[in-house]
Amino acid sequence: MTAPSLPAPDVTARSLWAGPSVAGALAPALAAADAERGTPWPQPLASQYARFFRDGVRTVYEAQVAARQARLTRATLAALVDPSDERVDEVVDGVLLLCEQSSWCWAAHDDTFDRFGRITPTVTEPYLDLGAGEVAAQLGWVDHLLGPALDERAPGVRWRVRQEAQARVLRPFTERRDWWWLGVDHPIMNWSPWIQGNVLAANLVLEEDPDRRRATSALVAEGIAAYWASLPDDGGVDEGYHYWWQGAARALEAQDLLAFAGIEPAPEALARIRATVAFPHAMHLGGDWYVNVADGAARPLATWPWNVVHAWALRVGDEAAARHTASYRGRPGGLFDERASLPRAVGLLTGSWADAPAAAPPLVGxxxxxxxxxxxxxxxxxxxxxxxxxxxxxxxxxxxxxxxxxxxxxxxxxxxxxxxxxxxxxxxxxxxxxxxxxxxxxxxxxxxxxxxxxxxxxxxxxxxxxxxxxxxxxxxxxxxxxxxxxxxxxxxxxxxxxxxxxxxxxxxxxxxxxxxxxxxxxxxxxxxxxxxxxxxxxxxxxxxxxxxxxxxxxxxxxxxxxxxxxxxxxxxxxxxxxxxxxxxxxxxxxxxxxxxxxxxxxxxxxxxxxxxxxxxxxxxxxxxxxxxxxxxxxxxxxxxxxxxx
Structure with a gap:
């Protein structure tokens, strides 16, 4: 197996994961993880997948997929706090269920019907979309965080993860370069950094060939640079505050992973980063309310990864942006929201954000x-x-x-x-x-x-x-x-x-x-x-x-x-x-x-x-x-x- 290659301590860092601050922040998630262990896992069904092509309903299938991945996230966090056999077994069950899931792509994005006239996944032609990227990144983070425990308890699981990630995500990303979300015959938008950041996370930990790992990282670096170049100089985002978090913030997270891999942003990208870091607090009305345009909610339904923006605000010297992000440290549950994805959850629990002092939001005029x-x-x-x-x-x-x-x-x-x-x-x-x-x-x-x-x-x-x-x-x-x-x-x-x-x-x-x-x-x-x-x-x-x-x-x-x-x-x-x-x-x-x-x-x-x-x-x-x-x-x-x- 490759050496640890994602920017967070793994399960062997007991002073962190067994410490009182993490246990306290995770208390609701740990209680939920223990309560659901031993119960049936959420099961996405073929009939639910097919509904998108039959009657246009996508939420039933996606809800099952999201529930399965959320349970795996909770199980992983619980195993980090206490890597007991029963908790590691729960993780193994969730990992293998994902590996055996016919498609990681969401039905609404799959081209199986357009290409083949099928309403079930075409497993030999995986489609790389937001859903596939999310699963690959989650499995990469599980592998990184719990690798030693998985090897001891369930040898072979990590090998299976690598086989599936290669076939479904890493090879399709490098071997097919006509994905529309790369900007091929389509304007670059939030899918590009969202997917590529997740591909990068999977690549850094699941790609064992160092030459391929470097080549894939370089492709992601090009893609993230193209995303920054697509943003206006003033930092505006036409999709608004909601999709800023699934576009610009995803690019910031990818940029952090690229830096971990030794690739820093170019000066022109850094200028766009500096501008867009100011966007969230510019849209702030008060409390959890924000100016919303396009397909954006006026009030977020989950906690966003403020740690990412806080770190970049400090780096680019934007005091107002740093204050705005730090205002979320003073709120109940401000350290961790159990609805966060595994990569974002780990970021909220580790690094300087965990010790950042609370502040009042700037509420600019x-x-x-x-x-x-x-x-x-x-x-x-x-x-x-x-x-x-x-x-x-x-x-x-x-x-x-x-x-x-x-x-x-x-x-x-x-x-x-x-x-x-x-x-x-x-x-x-x-x-x-x-x-x-x-x-x-x-x-x-x-x-x-x-x-x-x-x-x-x-x-x-x-x-x-x-x-x-x-x-x-x-x-x-x-x-x-x-x-x-x-x-x-x-x-x-x-x-x-x-x-x-x-x-x-x-x-x-x-x-x-x-x-x-x-x-x-x-x-x-x-x-x-x-x-x-x-x-x-x-x-x-x-x-x-x-x-x-x-x-x-x-x-x-x-x-x-x-x-x-x-x-x-x-x-x-x-x-x-x-x-x-x-x-x-x-x-x-x-x-x-x-x-x-x-x-x-x-x-x-x-x-x-x-x-x-x-x-x-x-x-x-x-x-x-x-x-x-x-x-x-x-x-x-x-x-x-x-x-x-």
């Missing part, structure tokens, strides 16, 4: 990423108290795209109340030709207008024509474009703030010359105003396809009265523990008719964030004008606010 057309501002820099607003420009063909040019999110006291619904549960149609039939993706369920009966359209040509950000409400383009190398963040004074975006290009509406969306933040009054002004060419004054309507998607409870809607949403309270307030949206009743559309949430991923429902406030214009303007004002109500409910 201004963030802007011109490359993706995303800007965020808050009324009270350094505090979750007050209002925060984000505006999105961009275009309607981004990665994990939603139809949302010009969409606005507003948070009150760190909790979003004017919202983007975010990520749905994925199924067959989510990424097919019917994607834009999904309500959660359509423009009508984002905070953008329907212009003369026409929704925004998907496609790269449907884009913002201009995107401008300035302080003090002054006209002019964004002053930080290309100037702030920390990713466009600036704590800044609590000055007035303004963002303007021309939405006209996002609508297939003839004669629409301009549709300016002007978003202003008055910090002292804790007030956000959104004013739309438009102009049509004279020849476009014929009958419209339907009425113009403004949509505002609201979380929580909504009360509608003439010219006013009041919304309250704080499912877990406010981040600073203050009494939850409500937000009032007001408008001129002479301009529009107002209605509420309640959308019950039967999607578990959406309801986990927003509860049982979301409500759309629909403001429909009473008349169509060649040019005009319409304004909605948002401010808190109740004690301490400018307006009393």
């Amino acid at each position: 201004r963030s802007v990423f011109p490359s993706t057309g995303v800007a965020v501002a808050r009324s009270a820099p350094g505090s979750a108290r007050g209002v925060a607003v984000s505006v999105k420009g961009g275009h309607n063909d981004e990665n994990h795209n939603h139809v949302d040019v010009g969409s606005v999110i507003v948070a009150l006291d760190g909790v979003p109340v004017v919202v983007d619904a975010g990520k749905p549960t994925y199924r067959a149609g989510t990424f097919g030709p019917d994607r834009y039939d999904l309500w959660v993706v359509r423009g009508d369920w984002h905070n953008v207008p329907r212009v003369r009966g026409v929704e925004q359209a998907p496609g790269p040509e449907f884009a913002a024509r201009a995107f401008e950000v300035s302080d003090d409400g002054a006209d002019g383009a964004d002053e930080t474009d290309g100037a702030d190398r920390t990713g466009g963040t600036d704590a800044g004074p609590a000055a007035g703030w303004r963002a303007r975006v021309d939405l006209a290009g996002a609508y297939p509406v003839g004669g629409l010359e301009h549709w300016w969306r002007d978003v202003r933040l008055d910090p002292g009054a804790e007030t956000v105003t959104v004013e739309d002004s438009w102009e049509f060419a004279p020849a476009a004054s014929g009958d419209p396809a339907g009425p113009t309507a403004w949509h505002w998607l609201l979380a929580g409870d909504v009360t509608l009265t003439p010219g006013r809607a009041v919304v309250g949403f704080a499912p877990d309270g406010t981040p600073d523990g203050s009494t939850p307030r409500t937000l009032a949206l007001t408008w001129d009743v002479a301009d529009v008719d107002a209605e509420l559309d309640v959308r019950a949430l039967d999607d578990p991923e959406l309801s986990a964030v927003w509860g049982e429902h979301l409500t759309r406030l629909r403001l429909t214009a009473r008349a169509e004008a060649q040019s005009g303007a319409f304004r909605v004002t948002m401010r808190p109500t109740g004690s301490g606010s400018q307006e009393v409910a």
Whole structure:
């Protein structure tokens, strides 16, 4: 067997794995591991795999796969703490179940049906996707961490792991170089670092030929460098905060493994790393809430590996990013989340992160990423108290795209109340030709207008024509474009703030010359105003396809009265523990008719964030004008606010 070749101590490091800090952090996971030992393992079935090809359901099979791997992770951690025979046997059972699983690829990604017309895996033609990479990395880490115990208790298991990893992942990666996620006839996106980082982990520990190991590491280094080169200079990510963790963060993890293998990033890659490290805290609203765009959740459903970002923030000298990551050290369970994958779990339990002191998050006052057309501002820099607003420009063909040019999110006291619904549960149609039939993706369920009966359209040509950000409400383009190398963040004074975006290009509406969306933040009054002004060419004054309507998607409870809607949403309270307030949206009743559309949430991923429902406030214009303007004002109500409910 090869020497230990992953950056963490193995089971023989008893002072670490048998120490009180690890045992304490792992207590819930160890209890779960002991409780499930001796019970049947989760069993992915052929009928569950086939469902994706039959009726589009992918979650049943993937849930079984995820449950099996989560149990193996818990079993591995338990065996590290106490490598008793029964605990090592549990690991061996999980490892062999994975080795005997027909495919490590998720059905939704497999090309078996397209190539062969089959609805079960083609074992002789393994497809290298996210799922296959995850299994290979997990088995590599199990082998590294428990190698001595496995050799003593179950000789031959590690040989089997190597055979399967070679056939399913390592050889397909090196021998087939037309994988689309490498950027072959497809833009590079988050799959590339996610898969390649996992391939690298498997390679470093499971590839016994040193020449092949070096060659595979070099291929991964090229791929990760290509990913960094694909990111904009300002560190923006069009997939948003959620997929930052499955893209940029995956690349950071891969870069750490490359460094362990003796390969450091080039200076140009380091510049992109420095910029993107600032992205998570730039999107922070307060507590666990973040600005979300595309297929992103506003509140993460699991703990992310903050240790990775913390280490890179210290390396590149980003004090604000380091503070933001360290704020998670002060939370209950902040050291370890049992839902983490095995590689991420080990990283959270070892290294400098385990001893990092807690800190308060920076809660920056201004963030802007011109490359993706995303800007965020808050009324009270350094505090979750007050209002925060984000505006999105961009275009309607981004990665994990939603139809949302010009969409606005507003948070009150760190909790979003004017919202983007975010990520749905994925199924067959989510990424097919019917994607834009999904309500959660359509423009009508984002905070953008329907212009003369026409929704925004998907496609790269449907884009913002201009995107401008300035302080003090002054006209002019964004002053930080290309100037702030920390990713466009600036704590800044609590000055007035303004963002303007021309939405006209996002609508297939003839004669629409301009549709300016002007978003202003008055910090002292804790007030956000959104004013739309438009102009049509004279020849476009014929009958419209339907009425113009403004949509505002609201979380929580909504009360509608003439010219006013009041919304309250704080499912877990406010981040600073203050009494939850409500937000009032007001408008001129002479301009529009107002209605509420309640959308019950039967999607578990959406309801986990927003509860049982979301409500759309629909403001429909009473008349169509060649040019005009319409304004909605948002401010808190109740004690301490400018307006009393």
